[in-house]
Amino acid sequence: MKKRIHILEDDKDIGYIIEFLLKDEGYDLQLSSSFKEMKKKLKDSIPDLFILDVMLPDGNGIEICHDLKNDMFTKHIPVIVMSANIRSKQMSEMAAPDDYISKPFDLDDIENRIKKLLA
Template sequence: MIKRIHVLEDDEDIRYIIGVLLKDEGYELQLSSTFAELKSKLRDSVPDLFILDVMIPDGDGTDICTDLKEDPFTKHIPIIVMSANDQNKQKSLEAGANDYISKPFDIDYIVRRINAQLSKS
Protein backbone atom coordinates (compact mmCIF):
# COMPACT_ATOMS: atom_id res chain seq x y z
CA MET A 1 0.00 0.00 0.00
CA ILE A 2 1.37 3.40 -0.99
CA LYS A 3 1.94 5.74 1.96
CA ARG A 4 0.71 9.33 1.73
CA ILE A 5 2.75 12.19 3.18
CA HIS A 6 1.42 15.70 3.68
CA VAL A 7 4.12 18.38 3.54
CA LEU A 8 3.36 21.83 4.94
CA GLU A 9 6.15 24.09 3.72
CA ASP A 10 5.82 27.68 2.53
CA ASP A 11 9.18 27.80 0.71
CA GLU A 12 8.40 26.77 -2.86
CA ASP A 13 11.92 25.47 -3.56
CA ILE A 14 12.03 23.27 -0.45
CA ARG A 15 8.49 22.02 -1.14
CA TYR A 16 9.55 21.11 -4.69
CA ILE A 17 12.73 19.31 -3.57
CA ILE A 18 10.87 17.32 -0.92
CA GLY A 19 8.12 16.55 -3.42
CA VAL A 20 10.51 15.19 -6.06
CA LEU A 21 12.49 13.28 -3.44
CA LEU A 22 9.47 11.58 -1.90
CA LYS A 23 7.82 10.78 -5.23
CA ASP A 24 11.08 9.09 -6.29
CA GLU A 25 10.85 7.05 -3.07
CA GLY A 26 7.35 5.88 -4.05
CA TYR A 27 5.28 8.03 -1.70
CA GLU A 28 2.04 9.79 -2.60
CA LEU A 29 2.18 13.46 -1.71
CA GLN A 30 -0.06 16.26 -0.58
CA LEU A 31 1.67 19.64 -0.56
CA SER A 32 0.47 22.76 1.24
CA SER A 33 1.99 26.18 1.75
CA THR A 34 -0.44 27.35 4.47
CA PHE A 35 -2.26 25.83 7.42
CA ALA A 36 -5.59 26.76 5.81
CA GLU A 37 -4.62 24.78 2.71
CA LEU A 38 -3.59 21.79 4.84
CA LYS A 39 -6.94 21.82 6.68
CA SER A 40 -8.81 22.01 3.40
CA LYS A 41 -6.93 19.02 1.97
CA LEU A 42 -7.54 16.98 5.14
CA ARG A 43 -11.24 16.96 4.26
CA ASP A 44 -10.41 14.86 1.17
CA SER A 45 -7.88 12.45 2.61
CA VAL A 46 -5.84 11.84 5.73
CA PRO A 47 -2.10 11.19 5.28
CA ASP A 48 0.09 8.55 6.90
CA LEU A 49 2.64 11.19 7.97
CA PHE A 50 2.87 14.97 8.30
CA ILE A 51 5.99 17.04 7.66
CA LEU A 52 5.55 20.54 9.06
CA ASP A 53 7.71 23.61 8.69
CA VAL A 54 7.77 25.79 11.80
CA MET A 55 7.49 29.19 10.14
CA ILE A 56 4.54 29.47 7.77
CA PRO A 57 2.48 32.51 6.76
CA ASP A 58 -0.66 31.67 8.72
CA GLY A 59 0.69 29.94 11.79
CA ASP A 60 3.46 28.31 13.73
CA GLY A 61 4.28 24.71 12.91
CA THR A 62 4.56 23.78 16.58
CA ASP A 63 1.05 25.13 17.25
CA ILE A 64 -0.22 23.22 14.21
CA CYS A 65 1.49 20.10 15.55
CA THR A 66 -0.38 20.54 18.83
CA ASP A 67 -3.67 21.01 16.96
CA LEU A 68 -3.12 17.86 14.90
CA LYS A 69 -2.15 15.81 17.98
CA GLU A 70 -5.28 16.98 19.85
CA ASP A 71 -7.65 16.20 16.95
CA PRO A 72 -9.17 12.69 17.25
CA PHE A 73 -8.89 12.18 13.47
CA THR A 74 -5.17 13.01 13.22
CA LYS A 75 -3.68 12.38 16.68
CA HIS A 76 -2.37 8.94 15.66
CA ILE A 77 -0.48 10.26 12.61
CA PRO A 78 3.28 10.74 13.04
CA ILE A 79 4.57 14.29 12.62
CA ILE A 80 8.05 15.41 11.64
CA VAL A 81 8.76 19.09 12.25
CA MET A 82 11.44 20.92 10.25
CA SER A 83 13.14 24.19 11.10
CA ALA A 84 16.28 26.14 10.32
CA ASN A 85 16.33 27.29 13.95
CA ASP A 86 17.38 24.51 16.33
CA GLN A 87 15.80 26.41 19.22
CA ASN A 88 12.50 25.06 17.86
CA LYS A 89 13.47 21.43 18.49
CA GLN A 90 12.42 21.22 22.14
CA LYS A 91 9.24 23.22 21.51
CA SER A 92 8.35 20.88 18.62
CA LEU A 93 8.86 17.73 20.66
CA GLU A 94 6.83 19.20 23.53
CA ALA A 95 4.05 19.96 21.03
CA GLY A 96 3.86 16.26 20.22
CA ALA A 97 6.15 15.95 17.21
CA ASN A 98 7.44 12.43 16.70
CA ASP A 99 10.69 13.68 15.17
CA TYR A 100 12.55 16.87 14.31
CA ILE A 101 14.77 17.65 11.32
CA SER A 102 17.09 20.65 11.10
CA LYS A 103 17.32 22.64 7.88
CA PRO A 104 19.23 22.47 5.72
CA PHE A 105 18.86 18.71 5.62
CA ASP A 106 20.63 15.88 3.88
CA ILE A 107 18.34 14.13 1.38
CA ASP A 108 19.25 10.60 2.51
CA TYR A 109 18.82 11.63 6.14
CA ILE A 110 15.27 12.91 5.66
CA VAL A 111 14.28 9.74 3.79
CA ARG A 112 15.64 7.60 6.66
CA ARG A 113 13.74 9.67 9.23
CA ILE A 114 10.50 9.40 7.23
CA ASN A 115 10.90 5.66 6.75
CA ALA A 116 11.59 5.22 10.47
CA GLN A 117 8.37 7.03 11.43
CA LEU A 118 6.27 5.18 8.87
CA SER A 119 7.61 1.79 9.95
CA LYS A 120 6.44 2.54 13.52
CA SER A 121 2.88 3.38 12.49
Protein backbone atom coordinates in the same frame (compact mmCIF):
# COMPACT_ATOMS: atom_id res chain seq x y z
CA MET B 1 -0.85 0.69 -1.19
CA LYS B 2 1.22 3.87 -1.38
CA LYS B 3 1.78 5.79 1.82
CA ARG B 4 0.53 9.38 1.67
CA ILE B 5 2.61 12.21 3.11
CA HIS B 6 1.34 15.75 3.61
CA ILE B 7 4.06 18.40 3.41
CA LEU B 8 3.28 21.84 4.83
CA GLU B 9 6.11 24.06 3.59
CA ASP B 10 5.84 27.66 2.35
CA ASP B 11 9.29 27.71 0.68
CA LYS B 12 8.61 26.47 -2.85
CA ASP B 13 12.22 25.33 -3.41
CA ILE B 14 12.31 23.22 -0.25
CA GLY B 15 8.88 21.79 -1.04
CA TYR B 16 10.03 20.89 -4.55
CA ILE B 17 13.17 19.13 -3.27
CA ILE B 18 11.24 17.07 -0.74
CA GLU B 19 8.52 16.32 -3.28
CA PHE B 20 11.08 15.16 -5.86
CA LEU B 21 12.80 12.89 -3.32
CA LEU B 22 9.64 11.33 -1.94
CA LYS B 23 7.87 10.81 -5.26
CA ASP B 24 11.00 9.03 -6.46
CA GLU B 25 10.66 6.74 -3.41
CA GLY B 26 7.05 5.92 -4.35
CA TYR B 27 5.11 8.01 -1.85
CA ASP B 28 1.83 9.76 -2.67
CA LEU B 29 2.19 13.43 -1.74
CA GLN B 30 0.00 16.35 -0.80
CA LEU B 31 1.69 19.73 -0.62
CA SER B 32 0.42 22.87 1.06
CA SER B 33 2.10 26.24 1.41
CA SER B 34 -0.23 27.54 4.12
CA PHE B 35 -2.22 26.19 7.06
CA LYS B 36 -5.44 27.28 5.36
CA GLU B 37 -4.56 25.23 2.28
CA MET B 38 -3.65 22.21 4.44
CA LYS B 39 -6.98 22.31 6.31
CA LYS B 40 -8.84 22.36 3.01
CA LYS B 41 -6.90 19.37 1.65
CA LEU B 42 -7.36 17.35 4.85
CA LYS B 43 -11.12 17.38 4.25
CA ASP B 44 -10.50 15.14 1.22
CA SER B 45 -8.02 12.68 2.74
CA ILE B 46 -5.92 12.09 5.83
CA PRO B 47 -2.23 11.26 5.23
CA ASP B 48 -0.06 8.57 6.81
CA LEU B 49 2.53 11.17 7.88
CA PHE B 50 2.83 14.96 8.23
CA ILE B 51 5.94 17.06 7.59
CA LEU B 52 5.43 20.55 9.00
CA ASP B 53 7.57 23.64 8.61
CA VAL B 54 7.55 25.87 11.70
CA MET B 55 7.49 29.34 10.13
CA LEU B 56 4.38 29.70 7.97
CA PRO B 57 2.56 32.73 6.53
CA ASP B 58 -0.62 31.92 8.47
CA GLY B 59 0.42 29.71 11.35
CA ASN B 60 3.10 27.98 13.31
CA GLY B 61 4.07 24.35 12.64
CA ILE B 62 4.63 23.70 16.34
CA GLU B 63 1.08 24.77 17.19
CA ILE B 64 -0.27 22.78 14.24
CA CYS B 65 1.63 19.72 15.48
CA HIS B 66 0.14 20.19 18.94
CA ASP B 67 -3.36 20.39 17.45
CA LEU B 68 -2.81 17.29 15.29
CA LYS B 69 -1.51 15.31 18.28
CA ASN B 70 -4.55 16.31 20.36
CA ASP B 71 -7.19 15.56 17.71
CA MET B 72 -8.78 12.11 17.91
CA PHE B 73 -8.71 11.74 14.12
CA THR B 74 -5.02 12.60 13.66
CA LYS B 75 -3.27 11.84 16.97
CA HIS B 76 -2.06 8.45 15.67
CA ILE B 77 -0.39 9.97 12.58
CA PRO B 78 3.38 10.58 12.82
CA VAL B 79 4.47 14.23 12.58
CA ILE B 80 7.90 15.53 11.60
CA VAL B 81 8.55 19.18 12.42
CA MET B 82 11.32 20.98 10.55
CA SER B 83 12.91 24.38 10.99
CA ALA B 84 16.06 26.40 10.45
CA ASN B 85 15.64 28.01 13.87
CA ILE B 86 17.58 26.11 16.53
CA ARG B 87 15.16 27.29 19.26
CA SER B 88 12.26 25.66 17.42
CA LYS B 89 13.55 22.21 18.35
CA GLN B 90 13.25 22.98 22.06
CA MET B 91 9.87 24.66 21.61
CA SER B 92 8.55 21.77 19.49
CA GLU B 93 9.18 19.22 22.25
CA MET B 94 6.04 20.46 24.03
CA ALA B 95 3.98 19.68 20.93
CA ALA B 96 5.30 16.07 20.96
CA PRO B 97 6.30 15.60 17.32
CA ASP B 98 7.52 12.13 16.38
CA ASP B 99 10.69 13.63 14.92
CA TYR B 100 12.44 16.94 14.27
CA ILE B 101 14.59 17.87 11.27
CA SER B 102 16.89 20.89 11.22
CA LYS B 103 17.30 22.90 8.04
CA PRO B 104 19.44 22.64 6.04
CA PHE B 105 18.82 18.92 5.93
CA ASP B 106 20.34 15.82 4.39
CA LEU B 107 18.05 14.10 1.86
CA ASP B 108 19.12 10.59 2.87
CA ASP B 109 18.44 11.46 6.51
CA ILE B 110 14.89 12.64 5.72
CA GLU B 111 14.22 9.51 3.70
CA ASN B 112 15.48 7.24 6.51
CA ARG B 113 13.44 9.04 9.17
CA ILE B 114 10.28 8.79 7.09
CA LYS B 115 10.79 5.08 6.44
CA LYS B 116 11.33 4.50 10.15
CA LEU B 117 8.11 6.32 11.11
CA LEU B 118 6.03 4.59 8.45
CA ALA B 119 7.40 1.08 9.12
